[in-house]
Amino acid sequence: MRIGVVNDRPLVLEIICSVVAAAGHRVVWKSTEGALAVKLCCEDTPDLVLMDLNMPVMDGVEATRKIMSLCPCPVLVVTSDVHKHVSKIFEAMGAGALDAVSTPDGRPSENLSGKGGFLDKIAMIERLGKNPVQRNVRGTPVRKRTPLLAIGSSTGGPSALAAILGALPENFPAAVVIIQHVDGCFSDSLSRWLDSQAGIKVRLAVAGDTLKVGEALIAPGNKHLVIGKNGVLNFKPDNGESPYVPSVDIFFKSLGELSPVPGSVAVLLTGMGADGAEGLLKLRNLGWTTVAQDKESSVVWGMPGVAVKMGAATHILPLEAIGPTMVRHFNKARGME
Template identity: 55%
Template structure:
């Protein structure tokens, strides 16, 4: 894979080069600040950019945003300050970065630590960028109607910001239970849930096995496990990746809901994201009568997942992220008026 490195610290650049070259990757260019990265990417778009967060002149968030506007390509945030700069990581992911990983470093004996974690991320991104996808079918579950209805959401690249805008537009008394599968690193899931909770009146929490879904509450799948919703609205987390390159998988979530016999008045949503995860699962839900909504191309950072759903006829509605909360509120308001 042809890879560009963006980092202002020479020792860390050397470590990154060693890790990449040891696995057969090619370093096509190096930039020591975000501004230079934007320039270099415009002149030579690589297969992947390893983007640091904290840099002079132009930081990683702004550089990611500019690259995605001018010469879009896969971007992986590689930073030594993951935990202390969680808000910046979410901003970068909202701007189009695919994922985040800690910068490899020299250990006490001179060996490099963290290199395998970086290489593993690169393998997954390579598969995603090629739209590689193998679905895992959830086991059939006994049918059972569940109250409240569900709002099931799948998202990936650009998802954190889209989720914040969507959830931020919902009232605290929103009548549906919300379940979310966002492609994110497992070490970062708790911070994502906390950050989203601070952006909305909806209660947002990390999903736990055995927990029940509730109206006006959102549960987000951990980044290293699949989330299934069993009959009765009970959460089940399963270890991945299995045959899926997406963990958590939106298709696995959607399949569990379809096979669990949930209310056909429920809604499935696909937000911005690379690849096609969730599109087939959404089509299956539409075919059994669900309302299905895809984010439009104009407001998506990457129109992969929602675009795939639109192309295969899985989406009943296509709308901007700014209009989506209003559409959902109207849908459920009409539903409950009809049920009275």
């Protein structure tokens, strides 16, 4: 790959360039500060930018934001310690960075083995790069627009999700994103269990994912899932804005910042409280089709009940009807009926 490298410490910059070159990639330009990196990127847009996070004048977050606006390309944040800069990493991901990794250690003259994590991230982005980011006339990212079925659920949700996903065929013509209130230690088990119940592929969402037809992504517990204006899924830390982590409202409201893809649907299922009701109303007001599970089939008619009272749902359906209705809806939207 053709790679641009940004780091304000000359020795670290040299180390990163050496690791990249030793792995068979080509460093096409390098910069010690963010503003120059933006200029170089727009003059010679690489396949990947390795972006330092903390720099004077223009930091990695702002440089990433400008690159994604002016000359979009994949950006990987490379910082001294990802565990010490979590909040700023999420800011960078919100600005369009795909992922983050700690800076490889060691001097350029040393053996460069043991850089697997760093190089694995680059390899992952290289695979993603087979579907490159393009630009429209205004310089903003353009991605293939994928119709979406967004689902929020809580108490009683796993069984309800299994019923809906089990009704979706393998060739279901939309992407699915699920926000289920669950502790992080159970997220992987839930995704594997739902995958065994579903007609489509189900897995945990990871930072940098994009929407894919016929695939369902589940938000991991203990972090909020959002979608950026470039169509990339990322996480944001819990700053106390919601008692629920992950939050349905936070994800639905992030969807509301995008231009809606015709035919997309948001569904609010059984659960205590009111999470998702405000987000569902926002999406309805933006022209989305919105669905609330009915009282009779809900384990707890809290979240969908509040949504119904707010007028957020265009349809109120029993659980057993939601899956088949979604199949008919998205097939019709694709022109199959």
